[in-house]
Amino acid sequence: MQLYAARLTDSDGFVVPELNEDLTRGRVLAMSFEEGIPIESLTSEPQELRDIIFERCLRLVARELFEFGVMQTDPNFANFQYRRGEDGAPGKVVLLDFGAARSVAPDVRTAYRKLLEAGLAADSERIKAEAIAAGFMSPAVVEKHPERVGRMIDIIVGEMSEDAPFDFGDRSFVPLLRDEGMEIAKDRETWHLPPAETLFVQRKVSGTALLGARLEARVNVRRVVEETLQRTAGAD
8 A cells, every 4th residue: 555655756646545554463454544536426417527537437447457467356346435526526436455565576567568579570480470479369379279269369469459439338349359259169178367467457447448438438549558658778
């Protein structure tokens, strides 16, 4: 919690509770009470506000992975609240629960960086290679199901790599990915479990995407990724 407070001093878009050291015990983390409303309640707010707040959350995930080296890996919506701003300001995201914060190993950060760089370049062959290197999938999957893997990569790259707002509320591509994935999953010989550290990161990434879907936010994902990778180049 203190690490997040220190790292976010350059951003006025977040609120991190203050630690109460006198009341904190081995099993009790005492902190200041922070006002806010459930972040998912922003569904009734204007599109512009939803976009601003979700982009802020997305950039935080990117900073956790590539800059902080620490990630709060539980994306439960209850761990985030929204505090309304004054005089038309967008307001702030209140971060609440740090119990699932974990260090992100340098090799995991490097693997994600290489995979995202390949995605930005829309290089399908390199994406496959980096996905295997990161442990997302096994070589056997690519060898036995090259067409399906290729189609899944094309879908993801096509949806996420454009230099334009991505509509998280439009889930039309999800069934296409699910259908391809289910067909691959029928082949037990290619079953593969990614490394635990990668699964923790993916849990946060996937949960954040679900928040974007709930808010029906529209964010230029490519720009967020490019700017984060450029700013943190050499940090791994």
